[in-house]
Amino acid sequence: xxxxxxGPTLDELDTxxxxxxxxxxxEKTDLQNLQPPPLVTRDVSLRELEDAIVRPVESFPTFRWxxxxxxxxxxxxxxxxxxxxxxxxxxGVWGVQNPVGWGFAIxxxxxxxxxxxxxxxxxxxxxxxxQKWRTGIARFAEAMTIFAVMCAGLFPVIHTGRPWLAWYxxxxxxxxxxxxxxxxxxxxxDVFAVGTYFTVSLMFWYTGMIPDMAxxxxxxxxxxxxxxxxILSLGxxxxxxxxxxxxxxxxLFAGLSTPLVLSVHSIVSFDFAxxxxxxxxxxxxxxxxxxxxxxxxxxxxCMCLIVLRKVFHLEHVITIRHLELxxxxxxxxxxxxxxxxxxxxxxxxxxxxxxxxFVFLNRAFGPYAWxxxxxxxxxxxxxxxxxxRRIRRNPWLVFPIVILVNVGMWFERFVIxxxxxxxxxxxxxxSYYIPTWIxxxxxxxxFGLFFTLLLLxxxxxxxxxxxxxxxxxxxxxxKHAGRLERKRGYDA
Amino acid sequence: MPESSGxxxxxVGVFDDPTPLLHMAGKARDAGWKHWDCHTPYPVHGLEKAMxxxxxxxxFLTISAGFxxxxxxxxxxxxxxxxxxxxxxxxxxxxxxxxxxxxTFELFVLFAALTxxxxxxxxxGLCRWHSPxxxxxxxxxxxxxxxxxxxxxxxxxxxESEVRKFLEGNGAGDVRVVxxxxxxxxxxT
Numbered sequence: 001x002x003x004x005x006x007g008p009t010l011d012e013l014d015t016x017x018x019x020x021x022x023x024x025x026x027e028k029t030d031l032q033n034l035q036p037p038p039l040v041t042r043d044v045s046l047r048e049l050e051d052a053i054v055r056p057v058e059s060f061p062t063f064r065w066x067x068x069x070x071x072x073x074x075x076x077x078x079x080x081x082x083x084x085x086x087x088x089x090x091x092g093v094w095g096v097q098n099p100v101g102w103g104f105a106i107x108x109x110x111x112x113x114x115x116x117x118x119x120x121x122x123x124x125x126x127x128x129x130x131q132k133w134r135t136g137i138a139r140f141a142e143a144m145t146i147f148a149v150m151c152a153g154l155f156p157v158i159h160t161g162r163p164w165l166a167w168y169x170x171x172x173x174x175x176x177x178x179x180x181x182x183x184x185x186x187x188x189x190d191v192f193a194v195g196t197y198f199t200v201s202l203m204f205w206y207t208g209m210i211p212d213m214a215x216x217x218x219x220x221x222x223x224x225x226x227x228x229x230x231i232l233s234l235g236x237x238x239x240x241x242x243x244x245x246x247x248x249x250x251x252l253f254a255g256l257s258t259p260l261v262l263s264v265h266s267i268v269s270f271d272f273a274x275x276x277x278x279x280x281x282x283x284x285x286x287x288x289x290x291x292x293x294x295x296x297x298x299x300x301x302c303m304c305l306i307v308l309r310k311v312f313h314l315e316h317v318i319t320i321r322h323l324e325l326x327x328x329x330x331x332x333x334x335x336x337x338x339x340x341x342x343x344x345x346x347x348x349x350x351x352x353x354x355x356x357x358f359v360f361l362n363r364a365f366g367p368y369a370w371x372x373x374x375x376x377x378x379x380x381x382x383x384x385x386x387x388x389r390r391i392r393r394n395p396w397l398v399f400p401i402v403i404l405v406n407v408g409m410w411f412e413r414f415v416i417x418x419x420x421x422x423x424x425x426x427x428x429x430x431s432y433y434i435p436t437w438i439x440x441x442x443x444x445x446x447f448g449l450f451f452t453l454l455l456l457x458x459x460x461x462x463x464x465x466x467x468x469x470x471x472x473x474x475x476x477x478x479k480h481a482g483r484l485e486r487k488r489g490y491d492a
Numbered sequence: 493m494p495e496s497s498g499x500x501x502x503x504v505g506v507f508d509d510p511t512p513l514l515h516m517a518g519k520a521r522d523a524g525w526k527h528w529d530c531h532t533p534y535p536v537h538g539l540e541k542a543m544x545x546x547x548x549x550x551x552f553l554t555i556s557a558g559f560x561x562x563x564x565x566x567x568x569x570x571x572x573x574x575x576x577x578x579x580x581x582x583x584x585x586x587x588x589x590x591x592x593x594x595x596t597f598e599l600f601v602l603f604a605a606l607t608x609x610x611x612x613x614x615x616x617g618l619c620r621w622h623s624p625x626x627x628x629x630x631x632x633x634x635x636x637x638x639x640x641x642x643x644x645x646x647x648x649x650x651x652e653s654e655v656r657k658f659l660e661g662n663g664a665g666d667v668r669v670v671x672x673x674x675x676x677x678x679x680x681t
Contacts, residue, residue: 184588192594196599235622248550
């Protein structure tokens with residue numbers, strides 16, 4: 001690497017100012033004060049950066065990692081047990097009953113799909129907006145998307161009762177009854193939305209990993225390891241011709257994922273909004289659900305990254321500034337969610353519909369008031385602490401707040417589903433929904449599945465996109481590239 | 493450097509810094525090289541222009557596949573709901589255009605994304621397990637922190653001494669000749 005303090009942005013400034021000899025040292029310092037803070041806070045070479053990131057993949061698992069895997073693995077066993085009981089004895093073992101026909105299964109489904117949305121927001125939307133800070137956290141957040149959507153997909157499938165027959169209930173497959181699925185049903189839209197979301201996120205994630213898999217292949221000493229990563233890297237050689245197409249494709253993936261992620265949670269909210277039930281039948285649901293999804297997803301990303309950067313010693317790559325920026329998004333989306341809560345109440349009053357007014361009063365002051373106020377305090381009140389710079393830059397304080405955000409967002413779905421159902425139009429059928437231990441076991445087990453997959457991911461793939469991070473280091477791009485192009489007329 | 497008796501595959505120049513690589517690439521392009529490539533650990537700004545690469549075809553394929561997916565989705569929903577087994581649900585028309593929008597949109601995205609992924613594999617030359625650079629143990633440098641340029645022996649301009657002079661004159665710290673060790677034919681383009 002050459003010395004010299006000028007980063008790529010300085011060069012861009014240089015090309016803008018013309019063909020002069022470039023800024024003098026004094027001007028350079030002045031300009032550097034105007035530059036955004038560096039994305040990697042320690043001065044490292046490409047090789048050092050790469051070593052720091054791939055160390056967890058290339059070293060023997062640590063004791064802490066094994067403890068983590070043991071805990072989450074036990075929860076996966078619990079998940080298996082609860083799944084077997086559910087499948088053998090039927091969904092009657094759950095707490096769902098007559099007015100509350102949708103219980104934990106749909107709550108968990110919406111919760112996990114929402115968790116996934118932060119990953120796509122970071123990898124796609126921030127990419128389109130040229131937010132370079134996303135580089136340090138995008139890979140991990142994308143992995144979270146994939147695993148969260150896997151957890152989400154589990155619940156509707158088991159809710160069908162006989163998942164082995166769900167193929168032709170969910171997908172338009174030819175079958176012996178000659179009946180097709182009902183394309184007017186939001187549940188059928190869900191299948192397409194979540195299925196597409198999972199497939200596209202998986203391809204986006206994998207495409208992003210190909211260059212890093214090639215790096216792991218080339219660093220590998222063990223022949224089996226070399227073979228494995230060789231297959232995963234698809235024979236990537238870092239060729240400029242390949243990079244040329246690759247960058248274009250990556251941009252397209254980002255462009256496709258952006259409307260996709262907005263559509264997915266909108267369609268999830270249609271499951272409720274398209275029905276005629278008071279409390280669900282509201283037009284604010286699609287934007288409200290998308291904001292809530294981003295809110296909870298960032299909470300989860302933040303929570304995992306606080307642990308990860310400490311355990312893997314990546315504090316110089318996943319910096320305090322990353323946490324701060326994520327916390328700013330949390331407070332913004334948290335306010336949107338709070339606004340939606342308020343508007344729902346206003347519209348219930350303003351509509352003049354007695355049933356609508358009753359549902360919202362019942363929500364805040366009825367038998368489930370405890371759940372409602374947990375939701376409001378976790379989602380609207382506690383995130384306000386992030387207005388204080390000192391709090392949002394302190395991982396020890398951020399960690400409990402983002403956990404509360406996730407608790408609050410889970411309760412939000414609980415409130416929407418249960419409080420709208422448990423007191424329906426016929427007071428004689430009113431009841432109080434209580435989950436069974438199998439419901440709770442499935443919820444805990446889905447967390448186990450999520451964290452098990454995340455822990456395995458941290459062991460087998462670099463948690464930070466090495467190739468992208470190298471490209472944002474200062475000095476990683478040719479000096480005066482723009483000027484050279486203009487001089488020689490390289491714009492074929 | 494490989495000492496085996498295999499046929500000459502090409503030559504590589506290894507750079508420690510992207511700037512001379514970029515200058516060198518511009519000159520090689522102007523000299524009219526066809527079978528050559530640069531291998532870098534990350535996409536280097538401006539290299540595609542310096543090498544004179546043409547625009548990628550991927551966006552065109554992606555949007556075409558997207559529209560195909562949308563038409564396919566509309567056709568599928570029409571066939572299943574209106575033609576093959578018409579069922580009236582909730583008093584809605586058999587061809588309920590607004591209700592068919594979500595699936596149409598999702599299939600647009602799905603088809604477009606699958607095509608993009610397929611195009612990456614096709615255009616980036618992936619799923620090819622053999623390359624002379626692997627045999628010459630150059631890949632670690634190219635995926636880690638150095639910048640490698642490859643001149644293929646099949647190019648009409650290829651002349652060992654000329655290439656060496658060209659590379660050394662343009663700041664390549666390390667110039668190597670690569671022979672085919674495994675006797676398999678492989679062309680790096």
